[in-house]
Amino acid sequence: MVDAHQTFVIVGGGLAGAKAAETLRSEGFTGRVILISDEREHPYERPPLSKGYLNGKDERDSVFVHEPGWYAQADIELHLGQPAVQLDRAAKAVSLGDGTRIHYDKLLLATGAEPRRLDIPGTDLAGVHHLRRLAHAERLRGVLASLGRDNGHLVIAGAGWIGLEVAAAARSYGAEVTVVEPEPTPLHRVLGPELGGLFADLHREHGVRFHFGAGFEEIIGQNGMVLAVRTDDGEEHPAHDVLAAIGAAPRTALAEAAGLDLADRTDGTPGGGIAVDASLRTNDPDIYAAGDVAAAEHPLLGGARLRVEHWANALNGGPAAARAMLGKEVSYDRIPYFFSDQYDVGLEYSGYAPPGSYDQVVCRGDVGKREFIAFWLSEGRLLAGMNVNVWDVTEQIQQLIRSRVVLDPHDLADPAVPLQSLLA
Template sequence: MVDAHQTFVIVGGGLAGAKAAETLRSEGFTGRVILICDERDHPYERPPLSKGYLLGKEERDSVFIHEPAWYAQAHIELHLGQPAVHLDPAGRTVRLGDGTLIAYDKLLLATGAEPRRLDIPGTGLAGVHHLRRLAHAERLRGVLASLGRESSAPGDTEESRGGAKRSGQLVIAGAGWIGLEVAAAARSYGAEVTVVEPAPTALHGILGPELGALFTDLHREHGVRFHFGARLTEIVGQDGMVLAVRTDDGEEHPAHDVLAAIGAAPRTALAEQAGLDLAEPGTGGGIAVDAALRTSDPYVYAAGDVAAADHPLLDTRIRVEHWANALNGGPAAARAMLGQDISYDRVPYFFSDQYDVGMEYSGYAPPGSYAQVVCRGDVAKREFVAFWLAADGRLLAGMNVNVWDVADTIQQLIRSGAPLEPAALADPDVPLASLLP
């Protein structure tokens, strides 16, 4: 039974927002819970958009966080397809795109992030894609299937192709996680793939050169072509369709479709309009929150991709764009809104699946923060664990590749802050749990 003694509003219908709403109810909150979603779909998870659903291994309904009927059963008031366009912290109201004004006692901003756009000629052509929303994945899934079948550019003839079938060409701008996962999916459909990346390896800014090269080799073995040290400068088209891309080093690559996978920007417009404190753009931007995920306004919280939190364990402000942060951050913010003593100190975690390689990464080791990388296991067979160590021997991050049931121990080692011997980390005969203090 819902009473109107308090109204908690959640802006953002992704995983963080939906899990926050669920937690409010599971923790016994009986006031109104209003969930504002700018998409018309019910809240869903995003990892399948570049993994199982994109690969055709999962059905559309599998991505949704709750059954549609759950929201009414839990007395969650849903506003689907309605963006929040104005936030008034002084009056504690939020206005929707249709003019509806909603008063709140406390508010959670879980507005997520949006794909960065290519600022080059040709981005308005029909074959230019982004991947962030379910509608994007639905469209891209059809595109990849089509590219895997015979495709022809204007002017192509059977003679010009030598009588052989030719798969469609996908060019991906960016060799980050989304770019590589889509590359793997595209190759599974049979499409030809070229990845253009300004860094010298795939995942260079995330894993560094040591492990970035491993993923580069993995994709090359599956037929992906890389063009490193370059950026797209133009997408060339004819009759509104993509023909090719050009790069800043004078190269041209044929293309039927182009995916922009150059990162995501936190959706801070509402917070900025409301005068909330933001994190510095150079550190990733986002809405600045404390360890309880509270913004500079005591009645407004933020969680998920958009939140740049003071992390108690890492002793820095960090914005994490991965699934686990939304999964855990939304509930943490909900509990903080209820007045519980919250210190959100989860070890950052993400996972990826590409071809026959599955991996989990725990921790935070940006370029320049670590002194060495130590591996245990067989790197050549891609069955190993990598450890990023600080100069004083502390474990900053660990990545297990096709090795399972070790992520929890890795996170405990990170959390301990204890110095570790590289030789012991590298020795597969030394149980990781034995290194815990």
């Protein structure tokens, strides 16, 4: 039974929001829990949208966080298909698009992120796609199937995780695929130059073409349809459809209009997410943020802010924020983690080691066979590790990162030396 003495409101019906609602109940909160989402669907997970659901292996029903009936059973009040359009901090109220005004005692902003748009001529043509929502994936799935049937051509802007996963899905339908990427290798800003080439090889083996060192300049169309992509080095790539996979921007509009503090991006420019402390609290003591939209002070990074756009951060950050909203002691110090699947390659990455932060990369295992672990080190200390088609090592990798022990690269590279033994 809900007693209405307190109302906790969650804006954002993604994984972070749904898991926060679940945690409020599992921690025994008996007040009202209201979950607001501008999407019509119940909260769902996004990773399948560029993998199993997109390539046709997973059913639509498999992506949802909870069964639809769970929300009523758990007394979670849903406002689906309704954007929260205004946050009145003085009155502690959120207004929805349909005019409904909802009072909160505590508020969680879990508004996620949205795809960045190409700012070039031709982006309004019918065959230009983005991938964030289930509806996008439904549409893209149909597009890839028909490109496969008709020998059609997909040109993808961006060789990041989503660009590469969609390239793999598109090849599984038999579509022609070209990926355009300004950096010299795929995944450059995550993996650096040392390992990006491996992903270029993997995709080339499956028939993907790459055009590195160039960006989109124009999407050329005729009668509203895509004909080709012109890159800024003057080349033209035939295209029937285009996917813009150039990253995502945190959805901070509501927070910003309400005067909450925002973080800078890592390059110092604004737009880095809602600034929260290690308990995921904003500069307003009754408002929290979690998931893709939150830039949290990370205890393992000396309190520097990090915005992590990955599934595990929504899965764990939503519950952490919920516990903090309930007044529990929270210091959210999860090591960033993500996974990816492309063709027969599955990987997990733990840590944070953008180019410039590490001075050595060490591999253990068979890189050529794509069965290995890569380690990024700085002065002998582990910053990040990625296991590729090697499993059950994430915990050890994360322990090594946390331990900050100085490691011998020869031991790290030697599969005969158990990772656990390096902790001593």
